[in-house]
Structures are given as C-alpha cells and as structure tokens.
Amino acid sequence: NAGVTQTPKFQVLKTGQSMTLQCAQDMNHEYMSWYRQDPGMGLRLIHYSVGAGITDQGEVPNGYNVSRSTTEDFPLRLLSAAPSQTSVYFCASRGRFDFTEAFFGQGTRLTVV
Amino acid sequence: KQEVTQIPAALSVPEGENLVLNCSFTDSAIYNLQWFRQDPGKGLTSLLLIQSSQREQTSGRLNASLDKSSGRSTLYIAASQPGDSATYLCALSRDSNYQLIWGAGTKLIIKP
Numbered sequence: 516n517a518g519v520t521q522t523p524k525f526q527v528l529k530t531g532q533s534m535t536l537q538c539a540q541d542m543n544h545e546y547m548s549w550y551r552q553d554p555g556m557g558l559r560l561i562h563y564s565v566g567a568g569i570t571d572q573g574e575v576p577n578g579y580n581v582s583r584s585t586t587e588d589f590p591l592r593l594l595s596a597a598p599s600q601t602s603v604y605f606c607a608s609r610g611r612f613d614f615t616e617a618f619f620g621q622g623t624r625l626t627v628v
Numbered sequence: 629k630q631e632v633t634q635i636p637a638a639l640s641v642p643e644g645e646n647l648v649l650n651c652s653f654t655d656s657a658i659y660n661l662q663w664f665r666q667d668p669g670k671g672l673t674s675l676l677l678i679q680s681s682q683r684e685q686t687s688g689r690l691n692a693s694l695d696k697s698s699g700r701s702t703l704y705i706a707a708s709q710p711g712d713s714a715t716y717l718c719a720l721s722r723d724s725n726y727q728l729i730w731g732a733g734t735k736l737i738i739k740p
Contacts, residue, residue, distance in 0.1 A: 548728075615677075617674060617728065
C-alpha cells in the first residue's frame, strides 16, 4: 500500500524554468491538495481538488497550476519558477468523510536559483 | 480569519517526562482538528484526528483534547522517549472540503 507518492524528492531549477511536481495516491481518495512549507511558517495551501475534474485555489495559488484528470493523480505545475518558490512542497489526500485522516507524501524540496 | 498558534516553538525535556503541547485557534467554528508529526526531511504523519463533536482522542501514549469554546487543543505525551523527538503540528479544517489551516509547529527534543 504505497499511500501518497511524490516525485521528485529534490529539484533545482533556474529562474524562469517550468516543471511539474507529480503526486499520486492509491487509496481512492476524493480530496487531494498541495501545500508549501517555509521555515517558521505553517503549511500553506496552494491548490486543492475535491474530485476528478474539479480544482480550486488555496491561499497562495499564484505561479502554480493544477489539474485532476484522474482520481489518482494531482500534478502541480510551476509555470515560470521564481526564487520565492524555493520551498518544500507536500501533496496530501483524504477520503470524503470528515472522520478520515489526511495522508501526506514525503515532500519535494525545490530550490530556484 | 482563522489563525492557528502553537506555543512554544521549541521544547526540550528529559526522557520519561509527561508533556503537553498546545494549539490555539481564533474561530471556534471548526470541522475537525488533526495532530501531525514531522521528522526532519520527512513527510507528515497523522497522529490523532478529533471531530468537532468530540472532546478527546487517544492512541497509545498520546492523548489529544479539544475545547472549542476556549479555542484550544492539547497533545499530551506520556512517558516521553527520545524517539518522540520531532516537530508536532496541529491543523484544523473549517469545513468538509479539504482546507487545513496550520500552526507553525512545536519542535520537541527529548533528551536521553
């Protein structure tokens, strides 16, 4: 049972480059989301999805795109990387009902130079 | 706007002590609250989930309580061990959609 799988674990980008962070879950969870974690701050929600074909913006969506073509996958795209996007990114998933806990991937440490 | 605060930011205690980590929030209209553990360079592991209608949840040496009227949740760790050293984060959900609002965490060090 793999849970939530994120790739890559580490990435260095040059300013202006684009890339996609991959996230996949095998628990048939409806809800998926992307967070970024910066030092001294709590996690901040970037985008989330409540089901295939449905996405919405979180607290800090600028500079990021998402899509949800399948229940399993929820990729995060950085359109034109900026140093301010240097962070650790986490993908999470949860089932529909309120008593289900959230499961997180291992994170992607992204550095933009 | 809902804000979640965890104080202290860091805590160091000798092995064997019982300890309490605090999480406070400004709006009592929450859906549920979850405690997580984060080890350096690792992802987050869910420890306990408390529904808004519940007062506490227990798992092994861990007990989490929720008092919505005072805007507080506590995570009680009994008989602490060096392996408990990690950062502990609380996060709450304000509705049935997946939007967690996070505290900045408490970094816990258990000294052998």
